[in-house]
Amino acid sequence: MSKVALKDTRISELVDRNYVHAYVLFYFGIRFYEYSELTLDQVCQQRGLKVDQVIREMEAPSHLQEADLPLVSYPIDLIIEYLKHSHFLFIKHKLPYIARLVESFKANHEDFRTVERDLKIVFPLFVEDFIAHIYEEEDTLFSYIQALERATKGRYLPTKLYYLMEKNSVQKFAMEHEAHDDEMEGIRNITKDYTLTPQAPLHVKVLYNELKGFEKSLITHARIENDILFPKAMALESKVKTSFFEKAKLN
Known part of the structure; x- marks a missing residue:
């Protein structure tokens, strides 16, 4: 056009x-x-x-997608920075936009009155839980991995590193992360898997497509963490532990 x-x-x-x-x-x-x-x-x-x-x-062309990036070949610190940037986009851009769509949602259509009511209750709770999960992940998992990365370069205090490795486990983080992988199940149930009728109002079409797109981004994001970040982090943790305890034996 x-x-x-x-x-x-x-x-x-x-x-x-x-x-x-x-x-x-x-x-x-x-x-x-x-x-x-x-x-x-x-x-x-x-x-x-x-x-x-x-x-x-x-x-303008759409932003580069995660699938287009050779993340598996990236060093672990760059993968974490990439994931943090994704978190920023989720929290500061996408979620405020979708939240505004939900707040201003006036169904004016019998098929969507219940959806309007339920989304206005559930979506703010989803956002609250999601943001809390993101910040916790950055403060615990990402911080731990970055500490391990610094340790490989000799930048660590032995007592602090030992405490961190005793307190944390990448495998445990991975198992807990798997439990959060389907965070949008409730929203899918409310929208019946984002099903649109031919008579659906434009507002509903936009909202459902944004919710579907956001879930797709979360699935890709989780795949990057599960298939790329965690395996690299486990290998890093194993390397640091082996080196740490070998040096401890010599002292």
Whole structure:
């Protein structure tokens, strides 16, 4: 679609053609459900935005996906930094956007009244638990792995390292992590696996697609941790323990 055509297209049509447009508009301060009958050009004029800049963002290629990166070949410190960046995007970008979609959800349709009620109760609880899990993971698992990494370079206090290895276990972290792998089961149940009827309102289509996309990102994220981070971390832990106790015997 040409830029002229995009400018003269109603917001509801833009979003219906590509749900990602709603996400781009959101970060320009445009809630698609508040301006659905106006054209993109009209909304930009109202909001004091440069329509060409908004169009450039809407047409920009999507961000690089985890699956496109050779993470298995990355050193463990870079994998952790990558996962932390993903956490940041989840907490500061995606979740606030989806939360706003849930808050502003007005079903106006018999098929989705119960979904509206249940999501408004359950989603804030999901977000709270999810953020707590993320911060705990960074403060415990990631911190422990980074301490092991520093130890391989000789940067450690023997007593502190011994205490850390006695207190922590990568295998235990991995087992606990597996228990958190299906965090969105409740939301899937509420939305009946994000099932949309042909008559579903646009707001529902956008919300369900965002929830589905977020779950897909979580599955990929969990796979990176389970298949790449934990095996590397276990090997690192084993190496550090062997080296530590061999040096302890010599003293």
